[in-house]
Amino acid sequence: MPGILGHRASLPRQLAFRFLPDGTDDAAVEWTYHDLAEHAAAVATGLLRRELTGHRVVLALDPGLHYIAALFGIFQAGATAVPSFPPTGKRALARFLSIVEDCAPDVIIADTRLADRVAQFEAELPASAARPHWMFVDDDWFRRAAGARRPDGDTRATVRTDGPALLQYTSGSTGDPKGIVLTHDNLVSNCRALEANMGYEPDRVGCTWLPPYHDMGLMGTIMLAVHGGWPLVLMPPAYFVQRPYRWLKAVTDHKVTISVGPNFAFDICTSSITDEELATLDLSSLRQVFCGSEPVSRATLDAFRDRFGPRGYDETSLIPCYGLAEATLYVSGKRTGSAVKTVWLDKAALENGRVRHLTAEDAEDAEAADAGRAARIVSCGEVAEGHEVIVVDPGERRQAEPGRVGEIWVRGPNVATGYLGKPELTAATFTARLADPGDELTYLRTGDLGFLHEGELCVTGRLKDLVVIAGRNLYPQDIEHSVRSAHEKLRGAAVFSVPGESGEELVVVTEFRGTARQLAEEIDAVRDAVTAAVTAGHGVAPADVHFAPVGAISMTTSGKVRRDATRKAYVQGTLKKLTPAADALPLSVR
Structure with a gap:
């Protein structure tokens, strides 16, 4: 991968990335491949001075241009990049610490705003864990580093293509992290496999809001764009989550031809974008929209097509695909331009x-x-x-x-x-x-x-x-779809089984969009709606319907339900519950 960036930077200046820090064009920052190469060289110089070729470097920056520069700087130094969440929240900190403990890095690259929290982070690590060096970067750091290059100008180590390039941690339990060792050959092979599906288009423009520490966001957008040499519009994931409209507005404004998102992203665009926002969209430029990372729902695709078809969206541009981090990313996908x-x-x-x-x-x-x-x-x-x-x-x-x-x-x-x-x-x-x-x-x-x-x-x-009840294999994602569709105030859902008196029993956990008092007023109707939907659609009645506040169900970085983690919390009694006060409950359930 570092050789590919070097090739891009040797050509006439060409736009590589347009970053939208707040999800809009108001503060957009543009980098050419020359800009990316210069910033990457600054990081590589810092790592080479510490003789870190062959060592692991945790990359814990916020999504953005500095993240990409640090990634390619690590590659150029011949080190192994370890993408991670920035440690800025309870769940993110737990995951970050589990990664650091597991991979024992020599360096952590983070934003300068975290400089005064190093002692706090290290206090959370086991006494036996190594204490890595921290490299804090921001715009000022890059400006200073630009004037402090190695005298010979050499910012690249010899890199073996079959050597480790990246350690991609799976998005499962933080208690048992698994780091997948990917080589440079793996990364290039993944790009070529995707490009064989996509074909060549001289006017290709990409757009992504996916986290760059997730395989789809990193290998499926950033590396693919650099390998293919086409511009990529980026926005932080938080700004998409806050207002999904920003994704499709960026597609409209920048005439994006290729983008990507997990199934849930299409769902929330359909449900949250207003009629007024819809009128501003033009999705006719899209020729490839990859949809993967979780099971692709036909109902989701139908709803998205019906909502956005009048705004130029053509469903033949959609590419349902399958992949996993253990295969770098891509395993299969619909042929471009064909029907779903x-x-x-x-x-x-x-x-x-x-x-x-x-x-x-x-x-x-x-x-x-x-x-x-x-x-x-x-x-x-x-x-x-x-x-x-x-x-x-x-x-x-x-x-x-x-x-x-x-x-x-x-x-x-x-x-x-x-x-x-x-x-x-x-x-x-x-x-x-x-x-x-x-x-x-x-x-x-x-x-x-x-x-x-x-x-x-x-x-x-x-x-x-798989939920196995009475010898039947029930697919949880199907039941979860039935639960979410059962009532307008239900958002997330997680389904699993637990041992009962006469065998395995079905448990439904669902997030209620409202207060405990609002739930109290509707609890009979909502529970009956869930029970009816699951029983009618899947032939099994839930033994328990657990109502939780929004955000209680554990999710991966790509938005997939972590059913095992949710089940463990339920069994241990630690799963948050939206519990109405007793005097607010209907008499029937007091």
């Missing part, structure tokens, strides 16, 4: 691990007659060029028979080398072999479930998240 393919399945068969296709007519009749007897699975497209996907019975470790759901296994140049310091887990995950005698090929076990249909990958859920 939806596979209609018999839901009862799917719950028993079978793939039984329905015609569109049968599916519509089933939905109308039985409130959801049909399951709609959005295809995640063709497998990336140069890669292979097989579907495996995870217990038998043999390829699943046609018409059966199984675990998705992947092999190809995007697959990472393993987890840092976890040889047994690395062997089990990255070097899985089929049980067939003589088959020596190794695969990445993804832990995701799905099937292949007409050469395309269809993802049905996550192996460890």
Whole structure:
């Protein structure tokens, strides 16, 4: 990757990034590739002076241009970048500390505003953990560093393409961090695989609000743009979350042709953008909109198309895709310009691990007659060029028979080398072999479930998240969609099972948009609506409906529900609950 930036900077000046610090054009900052190379060289010089080639450097800056400069500076110094949350909140601090303890970095690069909190951070680390050097950067630091380059002007170390470039931590539990070791070859391979899907377009312009410490935000936008040489409009994630309109307004203002977002981003745009805001949008420039990171919902896509189609949005630009950090990012995606393919399945068969296709007519009749007897699975497209996907019975470790759901296994140049310091887990995950005698090929076990249909990958859920009740495999994301749709005041949802007197029982956790007193006034109606929706759509009644305040359900950096963490908090009794005062409750539930 550092060689690619050097090549870009050697060409005539070209816009690389347009950063919108507040999510609008009011304070926009533009960098060319020359600007990026100069700022990266300043960071590389600081690291080379400390002889950190081959060492790990935690990158804990806020999303923005300094973050990108520090990333490429780490690459140029021959060090390994470790992206992290900035430690500026309770949850972010816990994750940051777990990463630092696990990877034992020599340097942490952070914003100067955190300089007076080092002692506080280090006090939170175990006594046995190493105390890294801190490098604090801001605009003034970069200006000073520009005049203090190495005398020979050399700001690059020799970098092996098969050596570690980046340590990408998974977005699961902070108590058991797993750092995925990605090489420069992995990073370049991922870019090439995506570009094979996208094709070449001379006028390409990108836009992203995704966190740069998440694989989709980092490998799927920033590195892809530098590799391809096209300008990228960036805004901090917080400004998208505060007002999703800013994403689509940036697409409109900058005539963006390519963007990306997880499923939830399309949901909140549909529900939160007002009619007045909608009238200002023009999405006709979009030719590729990647949607991944979590199961892609057909209902979400339909609602987004209906809302924004009149403003120039063409659904053929949407690219449902599948990937994971252990494969750098990209595994499969819909071919650019083709129609989104939806596979209609018999839901009862799917719950028993079978793939039984329905015609569109049968599916519509089933939905109308039985409130959801049909399951709609959005295809995640063709497998990336140069890669292979097989579907495996995870217990038998043999390829699943046609018409059966199984675990998705992947092999190809995007697959990472393993987890840092976890040889047994690395062997089990990255070097899985089929049980067939003589088959020596190794695969990445993804832990995701799905099937292949007409050469395309269809993802049905996550192996460890399956809710198994009375022998039926229930997919939590489907039930969660039913919960969120059951009542207008419900926002997030997490579904899991717990042991009961007669077997596993279903628990629904949902966030209520309102106060405890407002919940008290509607609790019977809301609980009945949730129970009815889940029972009708999935054939099982919740044993408990836990109402939580907004923000109580644990989420990953990309907006995926952390069901295991939510379940643990529920079982331990630490999950926040929106509890109306007893005298505010209806008599029926006092």
